[in-house]
Amino acid sequence: MTVTFSEAALERIARCAAVQTPSRGPVATALTDSFLQRTSEVHSFFPSVWAAFQRFTTLLELGVSAGYVDLDDLQTTDLHQAVSALSNSAWPDSTAILVRELSERLDGTAPRRIETLDPSAFHGYAAFLALTEEVFQDDEFLEFTRPNAWRQAQWEEDDLHFLLSPGHFAEALVTGRVAGLDAAAAATGLRGIRYFADLAELESRFNSVEGLFDKALRQASWAHGIAQFEARVKFWADKSAGWSPVGNDRHDVRQAVALLGKLASLRERLIALDLAHAVTHRVPSPQHTEALVESGQLGAARAALIEQIAGVKSTFSMLGTDWLLKLDEYIALCLRLAEIDPHAAATRLSAIESGLDHAKQPEHRSRARAVLAQARLAFTTGAAMPFTNDGLGTGPASTLFPTTTRQLFPRKENE
């Protein structure tokens, strides 16, 4: 007996779609048959059958587009009937268009195979299947990304248990619990980052066929909750940035930024396709920053200040010539940052140095100039060299600024 590649591929796709309900024997036939038996029934009675068959058909459509399956090599009578039924059923979601496209191929109104095989797209699809299978086997991740799991206040509260310190995160990662509380989300979230990063990397393999990557993104419904996922992971990154009072390793910071950037690009792509929705980003409030300082979380306070400064700066372009209205607010934040990390503050003040004369508060002008002068002096004398980490820590700052920032910028009694 010989088995064509397409026959084997069909079975592979079916096993991937039905990974949570493994069965013996040919899975593609079983999936199609059990769907056909239930087409007359309300789909909500058999959600798993419908969901598995929908996953199967959408993966199959993508497979035909990538050249992984040639429908001419397959017996498709039952499949045709089932896909038509699914296509006509009332279950509109973001993947419905893929079902319709497959239905058209099976009707004969669209090509049943691609003309020539593109090796990169072909193997990219194989990698996409492997990723999909792994994701579908990961129940914890699927639960993690389920839309109703995204009540931000709830997960912030839950996640704070393991974000308390590196030791708490490590315990959560290895044992799934922290002091008796469930903390499985730590490991699940890290696995999820890899899934998203791997999905993003498939773009280069699908690029040779126009629209194929977008089609893959449409099929990957598990990825459509990326905005909420990203917000949660960014919350972790922000918290972890504050663990070390002496700043973080430059290499680690660079890696984190690169990975978050990858997530952001993928999110933008999904939003552009109307497959994901942006979440409102909450800029930390000044009160929150002061609370961090009071509790000794200087790294976290520094990160929050930097974010607030970036937020104010982003309004400059919108305000046009009125940007000076925000200048004092910008300088005040930079000066607060200078108390924790003068180097980072000086870098940000340099962007508005030519406009300093327009600051309304004279104290802002003089203190900002002092921060900039100290930064220049430090580099002239080579005192900046001790910055071997990300250059922004508080520890080496005492070397950079022999007269402490406390002396330079004495706080008021009530501060």
Next chain:
Amino acid sequence: MALHDGIVHYPQSALRWTKDIEWVRRGQVLLTRSAQVPCAIVFIHGWGGGARSTWEQFPEMISQRSSDLFADAYFLEYRSTGYAVAWCAAMLREFLTDLVSAPAPTMINASLPEGVARPDEFKYEQVVLVGHSMGAVISRRALLDMDVDRDVLSRLRLLFFAPAHCGADVARLVGSGFGLEVLPGAKLVSAAVQFFLRSLPDLEPGSETLRRLATDTGKVHAANGGKAEHLRACVYHAQDDRVVIQTDFEGDPPFRPVRLRDHRSICKPDPEYQVPAAALREVLATLTKRTANASEGRM
């Protein structure tokens, strides 16, 4: 011409080993559509790695280079974080014993598409173990402990990318294995994780596990006139690898340096980075030459 005429392998699918006790439960396999395949390549990931995530580009590389890399490929996935190196090596040894002695009834036929089978007597002429990081340590340990005859051993070869056989910066290994890259405070978590996991002390420089690995390898080399070829690994180390110690291991030829790659990306081939393909080709060529010489010797 049919669309898939040039495709040498069946679709990549789940590896089903009949004796599995959930050890390679998420392994993958890429089997040729022809039963006349001489070679098996077994991929063993490192600490915290996976069959897909570590070797993602390799199925494409092997499929596309079927003219010089005509082989079945096994991508093992095992629990590397929670078990000691010795236990992982013992399980790999069991798997390899089946692979070299009776692969069709123990793993190939259960993994092939329904309706396709290879004869029970099918055997590979050559087997290459490709290990990354900790995968290199358990591969060599498994070979040292395998109870098979010399002829079988002579058909085996080792190829390592960023091996941890001389020890690793365990904190960085944890960061890489757990995917902590998203946390700016990753190094602190890694340091804390060390208190919890069993396989990590085995990979510290100078550990008893690594010391015994070197001693036992040295003994086998000595018993084989200085060179037991199946234990002489072809090793590649990456320029930007901050995880493993890059020292030559007992009896191995000097390692090959790979520029502009790190601990993970060293085993991520792409159109510009073809070192892994060249390395596999080279190892297979030496094995093929040995097989040819052995055949001539028997004639």
